[in-house]
Amino acid sequence: MVVEARENGAAVAVAGDEAAAGKFTVKRGEPELVAPAEATPTGEKYYLSNLDQNIAVIVQTVYCYKPAAAAGEDDAVAVLRDALAKVLVHYHPLAGRLTISAEMKLAVELTGDGAVFVAADAGCDLADVGDLTKPDPTKLGQLVYSVPGAKNILEMPPMTAQVTRFKCGGFALGLAMNHCMFDGIGAMEFVNSWAETARGAAELTVPPFLDRTLLSARSPPVISFDHHEFAEIPDISDTAALYASQDLLYRSFTFDPDRLDRVRSLALVGADEDLLAGKRFTTFEALSGLVWRARTAALGLTPDQRTKLLFAVDGRQRFEPPLPKGYFGNGIVLTNAIATAGELLGSPVSFAAGMVREAVRMVSDEYMRSAVDYFEATRARPSLASTLLITTWSRLAFQGADFGWGEPAMSGPVTLPEKEVILFLAHGEERKSINVLLGLPATAMEAFQKLMDEI
Numbered sequence: 001m002v003v004e005a006r007e008n009g010a011a012v013a014v015a016g017d018e019a020a021a022g023k024f025t026v027k028r029g030e031p032e033l034v035a036p037a038e039a040t041p042t043g044e045k046y047y048l049s050n051l052d053q054n055i056a057v058i059v060q061t062v063y064c065y066k067p068a069a070a071a072g073e074d075d076a077v078a079v080l081r082d083a084l085a086k087v088l089v090h091y092h093p094l095a096g097r098l099t100i101s102a103e104m105k106l107a108v109e110l111t112g113d114g115a116v117f118v119a120a121d122a123g124c125d126l127a128d129v130g131d132l133t134k135p136d137p138t139k140l141g142q143l144v145y146s147v148p149g150a151k152n153i154l155e156m157p158p159m160t161a162q163v164t165r166f167k168c169g170g171f172a173l174g175l176a177m178n179h180c181m182f183d184g185i186g187a188m189e190f191v192n193s194w195a196e197t198a199r200g201a202a203e204l205t206v207p208p209f210l211d212r213t214l215l216s217a218r219s220p221p222v223i224s225f226d227h228h229e230f231a232e233i234p235d236i237s238d239t240a241a242l243y244a245s246q247d248l249l250y251r252s253f254t255f256d257p258d259r260l261d262r263v264r265s266l267a268l269v270g271a272d273e274d275l276l277a278g279k280r281f282t283t284f285e286a287l288s289g290l291v292w293r294a295r296t297a298a299l300g301l302t303p304d305q306r307t308k309l310l311f312a313v314d315g316r317q318r319f320e321p322p323l324p325k326g327y328f329g330n331g332i333v334l335t336n337a338i339a340t341a342g343e344l345l346g347s348p349v350s351f352a353a354g355m356v357r358e359a360v361r362m363v364s365d366e367y368m369r370s371a372v373d374y375f376e377a378t379r380a381r382p383s384l385a386s387t388l389l390i391t392t393w394s395r396l397a398f399q400g401a402d403f404g405w406g407e408p409a410m411s412g413p414v415t416l417p418e419k420e421v422i423l424f425l426a427h428g429e430e431r432k433s434i435n436v437l438l439g440l441p442a443t444a445m446e447a448f449q450k451l452m453d454e455i
């Protein structure tokens with residue numbers, strides 16, 4: 001299935017899926033608050049670090065479970081609701097509400113109100129959800145609860161959960177969680193802790209480490225890097241006009257292990273031996289270089305157009321000392337590479353892959369402390385102007401979300417958050433393939449498709 005989305009974000013299913021979309025109806029019950037099952041600290045503010053401030057957006061994901069005989073007659077709604085109350089004892093800030101602190105930063109008011117939980121029933125089978133490898137916000141959005149009328153994130157709880165029962169006996173868990181509470185690794189540690197609680201575990205394998213003050217800014221702040229992630233690069237190619245004049249088309253490109261091998265080999269052609277230092281490009285470096293270059297070509301950027309690549313690096317083991325196991329908050333930092341379209345397209349993929357490697361290497365303890373201090377001093381947020389933001393979920397432990405009904409049969413995002421974002425998702429047998437998911441104006445997508453077909 002191909003999914004098209006118009007500029008306003010409303011998606012339209014095409015290629016014969018209208019009928020499926022039509023019979024996809026979900027009836028929600030009354031939302032309820034699920035509070036921690038035991039007393040937790042209340043009445044204080046919970047500190048969020050500067051790395052949490054950068055990315056305060058709601059991430060919506062869906063996990064689908066086939067009917068499982070082994071789970072007996074247990075009602076998924078009751079099991080997930082009870083386990084949520086228990087796991088929130090450990091993750092109690094998720095039961096609070098977002099607020100703005102005296103320093104004008106996001107913080108959590110520890111109210112103990114609880115997470116918003118909704119039970120729902122679908123008028124169809126789980127199979128009608130279709131293929132989660134491409135975002136279909138119209139359909140998948142029905143599986144996730146958004147607080148009606150909320151005008152900003154302060155009016156939305158840190159998390160909502162919806163459990164939708166399908167006629168076939170399968171169910172879907174839809175989550176809307178604010179990225180300021182955790183990054184992908186932290187989010188999966190939470191979901192997997194919730195799942196093991198549902199399976200009856202008395203203790204969590206990875207209890208959350210709640211204290212985020214270890215990522216406090218230095219006083220005074222020390223900015224020791226240029227931090228081009230904040231640079232506003234002018235759109236001299238007028239891509240704005242291209243995006244405005246055409247529909248945005250979403251496509252997902254599968255790279256199986258053989259194709260990934262070819263990408264890694266392609267990235268070696270013309271590679272700088274000093275940069276390689278005997279270590280061939282990783283899958284991430286090679287694939288990111290490939291798609292950065294191909295998207296630049298597909299958008300028809302003029303040779304002098306500067307283009308920025310942004311991506312998150314997990315800083316947990318890069319901090320000195322490393323962050324404690326189970327660190328609850330965002331332990332990621334954005335790094336960047338900037339090149340002109342002329343440089344990218346006038347060189348083989350190895351040039352772009354080399355820039356990706358450099359951008360990863362740059363992320364040291366000092367770089368991350370400097371990024372924390374940059375926010376302290378400027379309150380600036382990374383700019384997406386003339387930018388490609390690659391987000392890699394391919395190693396996130398979605399398969400650990402076994403609430404007693406086995407691994408999710410499929411899981412994925414409801415949508416891509418911005419037109420500048422490309423998502424890498426694990427796919428296929430043993431999760432050894434990578435799906436590259438992106439949206440582009442129709443003509444650019446055709447050009448991108450051609451470039452991918454050559455691999």
Ligand SMILES: COc1cc(/C=C/C(=O)SCCNC(=O)CCNC(=O)[C@H](O)C(C)(C)COP(=O)(O)OP(=O)(O)OC[C@H]2O[C@@H](n3cnc4c(N)ncnc43)[C@H](O)[C@@H]2OP(=O)(O)O)ccc1O
Pocket residue numbers: 059061175177178179180182183184185187188281282283284285312313314315332360391392393395
């Ligand atoms: C709020 O609710 C949410 C949120 C979310 C999601 C949020 C986000 O998206 S946050 C961002 C998520 N992404 C990350 O955290 C990126 C983590 N990855 C890194 O930091 C990487 O190091 C890198 C900077 C991307 C670079 O990767 P790479 O070039 O692959 O280098 P290495 O990681 O060092 O790997 C090199 C090599 O080592 C082997 N290896 C390493 N790790 C693994 C592994 N886990 N499994 C297998 N092998 C591994 C491997 O051989 C690597 O080389 P290859 O060539 O074989 O790849 C979501 C949901 C919500 O509700």
